[in-house]
Amino acid sequence: MQKNIAALFDKTMAAASLTSNTLADVFSKETHRFTITGLSRSGKSMLFTSLVTMLKSRSEEGYACLPLLRYLPPSQVLDIRIEPIEGYKSFPQAENLAALEQGQWPAATEEAFGFKLIVRLKQTASIKRHVLPHTDIVFEFIDYPGEWITDIPMLSKTYAQWSDSAWAQLSGGPQQHFAHDWKQVVNSFDFEQPPTPQRIQHLVHAYRQYLIEAKRQGISLLQPGSFLLDSSDFDWQSFGFTPLPSSITSDVSHPWYKAFEQHFGAFQDKWLAPLKQSIFKETDKQIILVDLFEGLNHSRQHLYQLKETLSHLADTFVYGQSSWFSRNVLKKEQIGKVAFVATKADLIPVSQRENLLSLLTQITEGARARFTDKPIEFEHFLVSAIEVTDKGSTPQAIRYKNSDGAYVESTFEPVPSALKEMEEGAHFPVPNAKVPADFKARILAGKGLDRLLQFLLGKGEQ
Ligand SMILES: Nc1nc2c(ncn2[C@@H]2O[C@H](COP(=O)(O)OP(=O)(O)O)[C@@H](O)[C@H]2O)c(=O)[nH]1
Numbered sequence: 001m002q003k004n005i006a007a008l009f010d011k012t013m014a015a016a017s018l019t020s021n022t023l024a025d026v027f028s029k030e031t032h033r034f035t036i037t038g039l040s041r042s043g044k045s046m047l048f049t050s051l052v053t054m055l056k057s058r059s060e061e062g063y064a065c066l067p068l069l070r071y072l073p074p075s076q077v078l079d080i081r082i083e084p085i086e087g088y089k090s091f092p093q094a095e096n097l098a099a100l101e102q103g104q105w106p107a108a109t110e111e112a113f114g115f116k117l118i119v120r121l122k123q124t125a126s127i128k129r130h131v132l133p134h135t136d137i138v139f140e141f142i143d144y145p146g147e148w149i150t151d152i153p154m155l156s157k158t159y160a161q162w163s164d165s166a167w168a169q170l171s172g173g174p175q176q177h178f179a180h181d182w183k184q185v186v187n188s189f190d191f192e193q194p195p196t197p198q199r200i201q202h203l204v205h206a207y208r209q210y211l212i213e214a215k216r217q218g219i220s221l222l223q224p225g226s227f228l229l230d231s232s233d234f235d236w237q238s239f240g241f242t243p244l245p246s247s248i249t250s251d252v253s254h255p256w257y258k259a260f261e262q263h264f265g266a267f268q269d270k271w272l273a274p275l276k277q278s279i280f281k282e283t284d285k286q287i288i289l290v291d292l293f294e295g296l297n298h299s300r301q302h303l304y305q306l307k308e309t310l311s312h313l314a315d316t317f318v319y320g321q322s323s324w325f326s327r328n329v330l331k332k333e334q335i336g337k338v339a340f341v342a343t344k345a346d347l348i349p350v351s352q353r354e355n356l357l358s359l360l361t362q363i364t365e366g367a368r369a370r371f372t373d374k375p376i377e378f379e380h381f382l383v384s385a386i387e388v389t390d391k392g393s394t395p396q397a398i399r400y401k402n403s404d405g406a407y408v409e410s411t412f413e414p415v416p417s418a419l420k421e422m423e424e425g426a427h428f429p430v431p432n433a434k435v436p437a438d439f440k441a442r443i444l445a446g447k448g449l450d451r452l453l454q455f456l457l458g459k460g461e462q
């Protein structure tokens with residue numbers, strides 16, 4: 001059954017506006033909505049897990065790790081609470097920690113989860129202090145599968161436009177090497193036969209095999225990403241579609257064109273439009289997580305492809321809904337703030353992190369260029385949600401537990417600081433580091449979260 005997620009989220013919105021029913025609440029509550037977003041495997045879920053762990057450790061164990069001490073000083077903070085957001089399943093913090101305990105990474109996200117962070121501050125202005133003892137600042141975080149985000153741009157395309165661009169896309173770049181089987185299926189397919197559910201399923205399954213394989217091989221622009229998830233709310237088993245050769249998409253009377261155009265329309269109306277409404281809502285600040293290691297591990301072409309993907313997604317990432325821009329930037333005459341954050345920085349020695357930052361800045365170039373005429377300020381920095389590696393015996397080395405559980409040292413060539421420094425055919429092997437037994441201490445030792453909190457909590461001052 002198709003769940004009506006639009007209705008679900010409308011309920012949440014209504015509830016949100018009703019809770020502020022006392023005067024004190026109206027004046028003492030400030031809600032900020034943040035998008036911490038990124039492609040699948042960019043490190044969203046791990047980052048949320050770490051943030052919640054750090055905050056809980058502060059409020060439950062009184063242990064304030066450094067970044068929190070600086071940005072949420074105990075002298076000002078009365079209390080920090082984590083609560084569910086109505087209408088969303090609660091973030092699987094306990095499951096994620098249980099996985100880490102077992103030496104495994106948190107499971108891939110297949111649906112949306114939400115949580116609120118409520119920071120209760122002491123009221124500092126003396127008049128206000130008599131009326132209201134405190135101010136609550138509410139931060140809302142939503143975690144969702146990265147596969148969804150790459151589908152949002154499909155909303156503004158017709159089936160034929162999408163099909164032609166997807167066909168061209170899978171015929172070039174590193175992904176063309178994984179599209180052979182799919183193309184062969186299409187070449188030997190008899191499109192004179194009518195599009196029955198069985199024949200459609202046959203094509204959809206072949207196309208899905210391509211998506212799965214390309215994803216495994218580090219390709220980032222895969223549409224529809226929603227088809228990659230087994231437990232998708234969109235019923236791609238019955239309403240699936242695939243790109244078709246232009247000989248078919250150029251003939252609007254072709255039965256296969258008609259069938260896929262109809263399914264594509266259902267995908268847009270029943271799935272993408274409500275999804276965009278509910279998840280990619282306007283937010284105060286955006287943080288876009290970028291994993292550069294998948295690309296470094298594969299090839300320079302993969303990094304170019306990542307750059308292209310980020311540029312394609314720039315509108316989705318930065319605007320969310322187009323109202324975000326007008327509401328938060330134009331009306332308030334503010335400067336929009338967007339941070340691009342490279343994750344998993346613990347996978348390379350500290351001495352190489354400068355290069356990684358420079359590479360990140362180049363990878364986001366195309367995305368940023370889409371906003372040159374807008375008052376948006378971009379920041380770049382690195383994080384590690386968990387510091388799984390240790391310093392090595394030289395500045396070029398790190399130590400970690402490898403997949404066999406042996407504690408090893410690896411010495412690194414310099415990370416390329418620009419795409420042109422990476423040679424054609426070369427790749428930068430990334431260590432396959434295991435989740436260590438002392439994971440909790442390593443979460444609290446994560447790097448860059450202070451910068452992230454500063455970005456989130458800063459009042460937007462320049
Ligand atoms: N070394 C290291 N690996 C990380 C870190 N964060 C994430 N990872 C790896 O990246 C994978 C994907 O992270 P996840 O948070 O599930 O990404 P999501 O798909 O954006 O939610 C994890 O399974 C880990 O292998 C980090 O801070 N350090």
Ligand SMILES: [Mg+2]
Pocket residue numbers: 041044045046107108109143144145146
């Ligand atoms: Mg996830």
